[in-house]
Amino acid sequence: MTTKKPTRIQTKNRAIIERAALEIFSRDGFRGATVDAIADAAGMSKPNLLYYFPTKDDVYRSLLEGLLQHWTAPLLDLDPDGDPAEQISAFIDRKVELARDFPMESRLFAGEMLRGAPILNDVLVGDLKALVDRQAAIIKGWMDGGHLKPMDPYHLIFAIWATTQHYADFDVQVCALLNDKSDRRFDAAAEALKTIFVEGLRPR
Amino acid sequence: MTTKKPTRIQTKNRAIIERAALEIFSRDGFRGATVDAIADAAGMSKPNLLYYFPTKDDVYRSLLEGLLQHWTAPLLDLDPDGDPAEQISAFIDRKVELARDFPMESRLFAGEMLRGAPILNDVLVGDLKALVDRQAAIIKGWMDGGHLKPMDPYHLIFAIWATTQHYADFDVQVCALLNDKSDRRFDAAAEALKTIFVEGLRPR
Amino acid sequence: MTTKKPTRIQTKNRAIIERAALEIFSRDGFRGATVDAIADAAGMSKPNLLYYFPTKDDVYRSLLEGLLQHWTAPLLDLDPDGDPAEQISAFIDRKVELARDFPMESRLFAGEMLRGAPILNDVLVGDLKALVDRQAAIIKGWMDGGHLKPMDPYHLIFAIWATTQHYADFDVQVCALLNDKSDRRFDAAAEALKTIFVEGLRPR
Amino acid sequence: MTTKKPTRIQTKNRAIIERAALEIFSRDGFRGATVDAIADAAGMSKPNLLYYFPTKDDVYRSLLEGLLQHWTAPLLDLDPDGDPAEQISAFIDRKVELARDFPMESRLFAGEMLRGAPILNDVLVGDLKALVDRQAAIIKGWMDGGHLKPMDPYHLIFAIWATTQHYADFDVQVCALLNDKSDRRFDAAAEALKTIFVEGLRPR
DNA sequence: TATGAATGAGAATTCATTCAT
DNA sequence: GATGAATGAATTCTCATTCAT
Numbered sequence: 001m002t003t004k005k006p007t008r009i010q011t012k013n014r015a016i017i018e019r020a021a022l023e024i025f026s027r028d029g030f031r032g033a034t035v036d037a038i039a040d041a042a043g044m045s046k047p048n049l050l051y052y053f054p055t056k057d058d059v060y061r062s063l064l065e066g067l068l069q070h071w072t073a074p075l076l077d078l079d080p081d082g083d084p085a086e087q088i089s090a091f092i093d094r095k096v097e098l099a100r101d102f103p104m105e106s107r108l109f110a111g112e113m114l115r116g117a118p119i120l121n122d123v124l125v126g127d128l129k130a131l132v133d134r135q136a137a138i139i140k141g142w143m144d145g146g147h148l149k150p151m152d153p154y155h156l157i158f159a160i161w162a163t164t165q166h167y168a169d170f171d172v173q174v175c176a177l178l179n180d181k182s183d184r185r186f187d188a189a190a191e192a193l194k195t196i197f198v199e200g201l202r203p204r
Numbered sequence: 205m206t207t208k209k210p211t212r213i214q215t216k217n218r219a220i221i222e223r224a225a226l227e228i229f230s231r232d233g234f235r236g237a238t239v240d241a242i243a244d245a246a247g248m249s250k251p252n253l254l255y256y257f258p259t260k261d262d263v264y265r266s267l268l269e270g271l272l273q274h275w276t277a278p279l280l281d282l283d284p285d286g287d288p289a290e291q292i293s294a295f296i297d298r299k300v301e302l303a304r305d306f307p308m309e310s311r312l313f314a315g316e317m318l319r320g321a322p323i324l325n326d327v328l329v330g331d332l333k334a335l336v337d338r339q340a341a342i343i344k345g346w347m348d349g350g351h352l353k354p355m356d357p358y359h360l361i362f363a364i365w366a367t368t369q370h371y372a373d374f375d376v377q378v379c380a381l382l383n384d385k386s387d388r389r390f391d392a393a394a395e396a397l398k399t400i401f402v403e404g405l406r407p408r
Numbered sequence: 409m410t411t412k413k414p415t416r417i418q419t420k421n422r423a424i425i426e427r428a429a430l431e432i433f434s435r436d437g438f439r440g441a442t443v444d445a446i447a448d449a450a451g452m453s454k455p456n457l458l459y460y461f462p463t464k465d466d467v468y469r470s471l472l473e474g475l476l477q478h479w480t481a482p483l484l485d486l487d488p489d490g491d492p493a494e495q496i497s498a499f500i501d502r503k504v505e506l507a508r509d510f511p512m513e514s515r516l517f518a519g520e521m522l523r524g525a526p527i528l529n530d531v532l533v534g535d536l537k538a539l540v541d542r543q544a545a546i547i548k549g550w551m552d553g554g555h556l557k558p559m560d561p562y563h564l565i566f567a568i569w570a571t572t573q574h575y576a577d578f579d580v581q582v583c584a585l586l587n588d589k590s591d592r593r594f595d596a597a598a599e600a601l602k603t604i605f606v607e608g609l610r611p612r
Numbered sequence: 613m614t615t616k617k618p619t620r621i622q623t624k625n626r627a628i629i630e631r632a633a634l635e636i637f638s639r640d641g642f643r644g645a646t647v648d649a650i651a652d653a654a655g656m657s658k659p660n661l662l663y664y665f666p667t668k669d670d671v672y673r674s675l676l677e678g679l680l681q682h683w684t685a686p687l688l689d690l691d692p693d694g695d696p697a698e699q700i701s702a703f704i705d706r707k708v709e710l711a712r713d714f715p716m717e718s719r720l721f722a723g724e725m726l727r728g729a730p731i732l733n734d735v736l737v738g739d740l741k742a743l744v745d746r747q748a749a750i751i752k753g754w755m756d757g758g759h760l761k762p763m764d765p766y767h768l769i770f771a772i773w774a775t776t777q778h779y780a781d782f783d784v785q786v787c788a789l790l791n792d793k794s795d796r797r798f799d800a801a802a803e804a805l806k807t808i809f810v811e812g813l814r815p816r
Numbered sequence: 817t818a819t820g821a822a823t824g825a826g827a828a829t830t831c832a833t834t835c836a837t
Numbered sequence: 838g839a840t841g842a843a844t845g846a847a848t849t850c851t852c853a854t855t856c857a858t
């Protein structure tokens with residue numbers, strides 16, 4: 001059997017399935033999700049779903065594959081020639097936007113990390129590390145040039161990731177503690193984070 | 205029928221079970237964990253485990269119950285009369301220590317958040333919110349007193365939580381990107397975080 | 409190990425257990441009943457119960473053994489020399505009293521019959537058949553003597569048993585259809601049954 | 613999502629399952645019956661059975677639902693304008709036929725009554741009571757018209773039910789005491805019951 | 817005697833996947 | 838492509854019984 005290129009209906013149905021699967025997987029985790037639930041959410045019979053993705057695992061992998069590229073875009077966009085503070089601010093802004101607009105993707109990724117990244121480990125060690133190495137070097141350049149306080153650029157990247165994704169992954173906690181379910185929390189978060197990261201806590 | 209006080213062997217076995225369950229639940233999530241796996245890890249037959257905790261749910265709840273107190277201690281320890289920068293630094297240090305020494309607890313909690321906190325929601329809205337409100341007020345006091353840059357104290361707390369717990373929850377990613385599995389990453393993290401939070405990125 | 413005669417405490421505890429077991433078995437059936445439930449009802453630990461009756465089966469058998477004698481007493485009491493109509497009336501009265509006063513025993517027996525009498529079959533074919541044969545002969549004598557209408561005496565005995573025990577076994581239905589949970593139904597039943605059996609439905 | 617109408621194979625398999633379940637439930641009771649046993653009797657795998665009836669409870673309910681209508685038909689058929697004695701005789705005949713031809717249905721119902729009618733209670737208090745009220749009124753009419761001896765019509769109905777169903781529910785006892793497993797017992801029963809009920813025991 | 821602890825054998829139900837059409 | 842039907846392998850939980858003290 002040769003790998004033919006997908007027909008239009010295949011493309012469409014795979015997209016429908018992925019959309020449904022993202023919802024279910026991000027909410028229930030890999031083990032908690034059932035093919036039934038995904039098929040239901042996709043408005044499709046279970047065998048039909050498995051016609052497009054032979055196994056539950058395949059659906060999950062397919063989601064993860066598209067994920068990192070999307071999610072690391074803001075990091076990739078750092079402009080070595082831009083103003084460092086502005087670049088960092090923009091980075092934060094874009095990450096908060098992602099947390100607001102694509103929380104399920106973030107939670108899917110977080111779930112995979114909690115499990116020890118059984119699927120994504122190769123990508124972490126490979127593509128992602130390569131990307132982070134490159135961008136850390138850019139940030140390091142800014143520090144060496146005296147534009148940023150010297151520190152470990154990797155941990156800086158981690159910190160920005162952690163704080164921004166927190167608003168997607170721990171949304172339920174954030175809402176509970178702020179007692180606010182409106183979207184304002186994202187703007188407030190972006191503002192606070194930019195103050196913290198760029199200015200620091202100490203008054204000058 | 206009264207609830208009798210537990211015998212010594214009960215206390216011991218419940219502790220053994222909880223230790224095993226923490227390992228399994230934190231790695232596999234609630235749904236991914238099986239009573240079989242927990243019983244195995246506890247070196248105990250499945251029915252015997254269920255003799256101590258009637259349902260899988262009970263084991264999980266029991267773990268979560270003890271969690272928050274342990275985990276929020278560093279926040280609780282903020283001394284309103286201490287030096288704000290030092291207090292924040294100590295807070296960060298202690299949180300990083302927890303991430304290093306009790307990563308499974310952190311991941312268990314993170315898993316519960318990702319699921320939407322079906323069990324812990326009441327605690328979030330109740331006890332935890334009350335605690336955070338109190339400590340946010342302390343931080344707010346420091347800001348009003350001109351000791352810290354004014355910003356939303358809740359988001360500051362979130363930021364510290366997110367960045368420190370990141371080293372437990374996303375450990376697999378951190379290790380992959382640092383290409384370092386030694387414990388050094390925790391010290392480096394603490395140092396970087398203290399620099400970021402207290403000094404900010406911009407050179408003075 | 410020799411079979412010693414039971415101590416006082418043994419006698420007492422066996423009685424307690426049987427009382428509790430009757431309640432549980434008659435309500436839940438043999439399979440539906442659990443040793444736990446019986447032990448609870450007896451205010452005793454499960455292993456202790458099983459000290460007195462080695463198996464669940466033994467408890468059940470023990471109950472059934474005492475049953476038939478108790479339950480067939482009214483039939484045994486038929487006096488061949490008494491007035492047939494009065495004897496039948498007395499038989500009905502006593503059976504209705506048993507249904508009122510010992511409904512659990514009746515239901516236990518009914519449950520055993522529904523199951524096909526796995527335990528009691530030998531007794532049915534043996535002792536019980538012998539007794540019924542004897543008493544049927546007495547009734548047959550009355551018929552032959554022209555004191556009762558000739559008919560099959562066995563089916564007459566069955567009819568009296570069935571109608572009287574109905575008020576124990578189908579109590580829930582009787583109460584529902586009469587919309588009456590007071591004890592009046594037993595007196596009304598006895599009266600109606602005596603009318604039916606002795607007089608017949610047709611006016612004379 | 614709408615409930616679609618069943619396919620032919622669904623109809624067939626549901627019928628097969630119900631037939632098998634009737635056998636098992638009527639013999640072993642609800643608790644004593646296992647899904648395994650029913651699936652075996654139905655020549656079907658356990659999960660496949662549960663594909664048609666999601667739970668054991670559903671199978672049981674399904675059986676009970678169809679039961680009462682079938683079982684109360686002879687009572688419903690009483691013709692107010694017919695000859696009372698003939699009507700009663702016909703009622704008895706039809707009930708004995710049911711006991712002979714559908715003993716498992718009778719035992720299933722009896723088992724449910726013994727348990728206290730957890731499932732059927734609503735029906736007893738509702739539909740069945742309504743039916744019995746109506747037919748009791750018919751019988752009462754006959755009595756008021758002087759065609760039957762005055763007595764409580766409810767208890768008369770109970771008596772006919774009890775005596776006829778006895779030949780299904782207590783079949784094992786009847787066979788043991790008659791020492792006869794041929795079908796003759798049903799004819800003998802019908803004859804004896806008609807004599808008892810219509811004529812009474814006393815010679816005229 | 818009495819009971820806390822332990823377990824092997826179920827029992828109901830779930831679920832990913834396959835079959836057949 | 839699509840779906841109703843079917844199933845083997847779990848998975849949670851139950852329960853009669855035994856062990857150890």
